[in-house]
Amino acid sequence: MGYRRRVASLESTDGQGYTDRLKNVQGPLWKRVLDVQRPYRWNVRRLFDEREVLDVGCGIGRNLGHLAPHGVGVDHNAHSVQHCRDLGLTAFTTAEFGDTEYAKPGRFGGLLAAHLVEHMPRPQAVEILRGYLEYVASGGLVVLICPQERGYASDSTHVAYTDLDGLADVCAQLGLTVQESKSFPLPRAAGKLFTYNEFVVAATKA
Incomplete structure (x- = not known):
């Protein structure tokens, strides 16, 4: 399936408003009490198994927290990056990252791009991810996650709505070999009703 573009005006993802929106969605007390992130935390940790991970498009650090202390985040939104730092996480803006000690070829055992690809046309997503692949070691794991219909x-x-086939196409364009492709945490049919059902593809770098 090719990507579908929205025709309505889009909210910016690079301002304080977007950071506040993410905080409002992820921060309610009931979510923390019920630990709704438990299955997602388990899945990310299972996939990467304590590898050092570069989280591209880290947002306000949800997955960085899951990966701690093995994650380094990068995001174009300076407000979101500052929020990550306020939480004690390691994160940089896209402008900063290239000058850090982490920007070394093969530095990371894995790369995570969770809820990044769907925010742009697929060619742009491929271009962005290709720019960070040099920091992943040979044999490293690349995990791509996108929302299903409801999300x-x-x-x-x-x-750009991107399903498992779309994520496989991204991997193919990047020269990655898909190792695992699944609907998570519920079966595929739940994606039309459950906002937080996700497409998850794990691939390896040659």
Whole structure:
């Protein structure tokens, strides 16, 4: 399936407003009490198994927290990066990252791009990810995660609906070999009703 673009005006993802929106969505007390992130935390840790991970498009650090202390984040939104730092996480803006000690070829055992690809046309997503692949070691794991139908429709900043076939195409363009492809945490049919059902593809770098 090719990507579908929204025709409505899009909210920006690079301002304070977007950071506040993410905090409002992820921060309610009931979510913390019920630990709704438990299955997602388990899945990310299972996939990377304590590898050092570069989290591209880290947002306000949800997955960085899951990966701690093995994650380094990068994001174009300076407000979101500052929020990550306020939480004690290691994160940099896209402008900063290239000058850090972490920007070394093969530095990381893995790369995570969770809820990044759907925010732009697929060619742009491929270009961005290709720019960070040099920091992943040979044999390193690359994990791509996108929302399913309900989750995609819930955010006006989403641009390109990307399913498992779409993520496999991204991997192919990047020269990655897919190792695992699944719907998570519920079966595929739940994606039309459950906002937080995700497409998850894990691939390896040659």
